[in-house]
Amino acid sequence: MAERETSQSVDRAAADWVARLDRAPLSDEDIEQLEQWLAGDPRRHGALLRARAMWDYSDMGSALGPQYDPASFERKTSQIPEEKSPPQVTGRGRRPLAWLGAMAASVILTLSLTLTVEMPKAYATTLGQIQLVPLDDGSTITLNTATEVSVQYQDRQRRVRLSHGEAYFEVTADPNRPFVVEVDERRVHASKAAFVVRKLGDTHTEVIVQSGHIELSASPDDDARTTLAANSRVSLPPSAVKGNILVDRIAPDQLLRDLAWRQGKLAFQGETLAMAASAFARYSDVHIVVADPALAREPVTGLFVANDPAGFSRAVAQVFDAKLERTETEIVLTRTY
Missing domain, CATH: 3.55.50.30 (Phage tail protein beta-alpha-beta fold)
Known part of the structure; x- marks a missing residue:
């Protein structure tokens, strides 16, 4: 069994990501890797949240000027001779400066992180609860009982992950940012559509389209997509089970019964x-x-x-x-x- 990643390793990895963000905007592949890293351990989200909390210290980073180099700053401050001091304060003359430099570096890199990648927002319902979630672009998600999703809007994509439960999506059109729902290692792509995605336990994943059309990919790396039009339904086995995607038509009155839970x-x-x-x-x-x-x-x-x-x-x-x-x-x- 692989050893659990230490908190120090999490912090170091987060610092590496922040450094990459500071150098240049991330490519789509880099963003995908960052999201996979975030999903791998819940502590990683906390590390990013702590970094964002450093925002309050942004004035400190600005005061050091745009030419600030934390490595050079650390070397120079370490070369300053320590003055003779009483024993109880020996060694404290240099450390505040080094701490200040590290703090400013964190603030500068955190600023780049905050502006480049929006943190996912989580929404969840308890047993028997139904919740309507309005999104920034005018789209909405209605969460059925005991459902959990996370939402992350990016410059090139609107992404939602359905962890478990059932959700009804009403998606507004945005030609520059497709709407993608990830569930059980599969992806639902939509532009302007209304549809349901249901994942209950380890059973099949079900997708039902009420209006518009969607495209379904069998895996994140699969370029082949199956199109589902209005009044159609597909039931997918767990991702570990391979098989063809079979689309069924669904009668309008049956569709209304399936969606009665929204009321x-x-x-x-x-x-x-x-x-x-x-x-x-x-x-x-x-x-x-x-x-x-x-x-x-x-x-x-x-x-x-x-x-x-x-x-x-x-x-x-x-x-x-x-x-x-x-x-x-x-x-x-x-x-x-």
């Missing part, structure tokens, strides 16, 4: 009671348990509040003449024979 509802049209119980489990700590196999196969139709499994269960018990028992964490439905 906090769950819509069913003939799904089994077992499937409905599974859908409600995404929105509440209280789970519906259908103890009778025959009852679990009964079809369900209707529009229900997503985070109200108790109300749904009462309706089901009445329709199917079932018995309902509730504990703190479960609602058990059984047949009454």
Whole structure:
């Protein structure tokens, strides 16, 4: 097993990135490498955030002038003879100057970092929560229950990473900056479109297009793309499983039912009671348990509040003449024979 990177190594690597940013703007390949480095260890984000906090010291860097060279500054200050001092203060005459030089260098490089790369912004919802996230360009993301995304806008690309959950994207057109959603090592490319990306646990990743069109690449390094038009859907196996991308058409009324969660509802049209119980489990700590196999196969139709499994269960018990028992964490439905 590889050894965990030390904090000192993280700081040194961050300093190297800052130095590269100071020399010249990063290429697309460099930006990709930087983002991969940031994603490799959560401490790396903290290192960059600490660097940004140095902004308050920017006046100190300016005072040293544009010709400031931290290495030269350190050499020169180290050559200054130390004056004889009482024992309790010996050696302190030189260190503040060296610290000042290092601080100013950090500020100058941090300024370049801040202006070149925007830090990703994270958004997340808890169980049963739905959140609308407006973006700077007029696009929006609606997060379903228990969903986490990070957003990073760059000069040449608008990038979103979906870690888990489900999100509905309404993307405004920007010919100079494509909108890219990354999920499970795949990428969804969009210009002006409305679509859903769903990644629940280790199951398949699902993409549904409501309007416009998107392009799907099987991996970050794959130039081949599959186009999905409005009212189409694709279900992708986990990234470790290879296979062809098969696109299905989806009826408009089915699409509206699939998107009912944006209004906090769950819509069913003939799904089994077992499937409905599974859908409600995404929105509440209280789970519906259908103890009778025959009852679990009964079809369900209707529009229900997503985070109200108790109300749904009462309706089901009445329709199917079932018995309902509730504990703190479960609602058990059984047949009454």
